[in-house]
Amino acid sequence: MTSSCGESSSGTVLLGNLGSCQSYGKPFQVLNLDTLIQMHLKWLSYLPRVKPFYAVKCNSTETVLRTLNALGTGFDCASKGEISQVLSLGVKPENIIYAHTTKPQSHIKYACAQGVNLMTFDDEEELRKVSRCHPKAKLVLRIAVDDSSSFHRLSSKFGAGLSTTGRLLECAAELGVEVVGVSFHIGSKCSQSLAFRQAIADARSVFDTAKLLGFQFSLLDIGGGFSGKDFPFSEVINGALDEYFPFESGVQVIAEPGRYYVESTFTLAANVIAKRVIMEDMRTEGVPERLMMYYLSDGVYGSLNFLLIDGQVSPYLHRQAVESSEKRYRSVIWGPTCDCIDKIVDNYLVPELHVGDWLLIDNVGAYGISVSTEFNGFKRSSIYSVVTNETCILKNFYQYLNTAMKAFNLQQLIYCTF
Numbered sequence: 001m002t003s004s005c006g007e008s009s010s011g012t013v014l015l016g017n018l019g020s021c022q023s024y025g026k027p028f029q030v031l032n033l034d035t036l037i038q039m040h041l042k043w044l045s046y047l048p049r050v051k052p053f054y055a056v057k058c059n060s061t062e063t064v065l066r067t068l069n070a071l072g073t074g075f076d077c078a079s080k081g082e083i084s085q086v087l088s089l090g091v092k093p094e095n096i097i098y099a100h101t102t103k104p105q106s107h108i109k110y111a112c113a114q115g116v117n118l119m120t121f122d123d124e125e126e127l128r129k130v131s132r133c134h135p136k137a138k139l140v141l142r143i144a145v146d147d148s149s150s151f152h153r154l155s156s157k158f159g160a161g162l163s164t165t166g167r168l169l170e171c172a173a174e175l176g177v178e179v180v181g182v183s184f185h186i187g188s189k190c191s192q193s194l195a196f197r198q199a200i201a202d203a204r205s206v207f208d209t210a211k212l213l214g215f216q217f218s219l220l221d222i223g224g225g226f227s228g229k230d231f232p233f234s235e236v237i238n239g240a241l242d243e244y245f246p247f248e249s250g251v252q253v254i255a256e257p258g259r260y261y262v263e264s265t266f267t268l269a270a271n272v273i274a275k276r277v278i279m280e281d282m283r284t285e286g287v288p289e290r291l292m293m294y295y296l297s298d299g300v301y302g303s304l305n306f307l308l309i310d311g312q313v314s315p316y317l318h319r320q321a322v323e324s325s326e327k328r329y330r331s332v333i334w335g336p337t338c339d340c341i342d343k344i345v346d347n348y349l350v351p352e353l354h355v356g357d358w359l360l361i362d363n364v365g366a367y368g369i370s371v372s373t374e375f376n377g378f379k380r381s382s383i384y385s386v387v388t389n390e391t392c393i394l395k396n397f398y399q400y401l402n403t404a405m406k407a408f409n410l411q412q413l414i415y416c417t418f
């Protein structure tokens with residue numbers, strides 16, 4: 001990956017011109033396609049039975065969507081806008097799940113007109129809406145699961161309680177609506193693999209109820225919630241799938257990972273646009289302590305929106321490896337807007353920075369750019385994609401397409417054009 005603005009290390013293809021960013025300090029993000037592809041390869045090897053439907057909401061950057069489409073993933077869309085975006089990139093309707101349980105009628109009608117049939121529900125009212133607006137829909141019953149080990153808990157808002165699923169299925173039968181399977185979402189940033197195991201067991205019990213009521217379920221959707229850094233749960237998930245949904249059952253298993261694919265794929269470069277030095281009363285050897293205040297060209301109203309809810313970031317200087325002996329100052333790093341909640345990091349020990357310096361922040365791909373605003377008139381960061389020649393033209397690229405073909409039985413190779 002490039003390590004400095006406007007320059008690329010040898011063997012790296014930089015897609016875009018960084019000129020304007022350099023002149024004006026406008027923030028930009030580097031999308032590392034090698035990482036995106038590696039994450040996909042890792043998915044295939046760790047969860048070979050589970051076809052990923054990437055959650056578009058997490059980061060809808062076109063290059064991400066195009067690359068994942070070429071790799072053969074499906075897409076989880078939450079609205080007409082997301083469906084229309086992926087369809088415009090050539091994604092086939094059958095590779096989309098409209099995974100939102102509370103949908104506007106006009107969006108359901110749009111999905112119907114586009115041939116997007118797979119969608120989730122968790123309530124009778126939604127069943128009635130879908131039966132009116134999309135008679136050919138194939139519905140997936142989303143259940144609420146124990147998400148207490150997740151950072152973002154979704155079951156308080158979505159998902160039918162297990163005790164209500166029988167009644168919902170009877171209602172679907174009365175309305176003549178087709179229900180084909182079960183979905184759940186364990187919550188984002190799940191920390192306990194056993195939560196997945198329990199949720200898969202819960203889904204099994206709904207499959208059993210459905211069978212008694214005359215349904216032939218064929219789809220299990222294990223949702224999102226996968227870490228963006230590692231893959232700690234695969235053993236437990238594969239074990240639970242083998243136990244409750246053995247391969248011979250013929251049940252197709254899909255997932256809706258968002259953070260997993262993109263968190264580590266994006267790095268932000270933000271510029272130091274202003275600086276203040278506060279002399280504090282605290283003294284070291286008779287000299288007042290200095291508190292450094294830096295103001296970057298991007299912040300929590302922009303690419304670092306996710307900081308308002310979770311996480312911490314560790315900005316680092318791009319220009320050189322910092323000597324361990326270099327003096328560090330207690331620093332506060334702020335975003336560019338007039339709002340005081342626009343704070344990136346507090347009490348951060350860094351060598352002195354100067355106006356014009358570029359700071360890099362890794363792992364900003366999940367729920368960053370997609371939630372960013374232009375509050376105070378600060379423009380969203382631009383995105384530049386990089387990919388190494390090795391990935392682009394050598395065997396890795398073809399190898400992964402072959403793997404994708406085998407895993408998902410793709411009929412033809414689709415080449416990615418960047």
Ligand code: PLP
Pocket residue numbers: 055058076099100154185187188189223224225226256257258259260
């Ligand atoms: N699917 C649904 C229905 C969601 O609501 C979300 C996130 O909110 C996701 C998938 C993606 O979750 P994650 O980014 O944790 O994988």
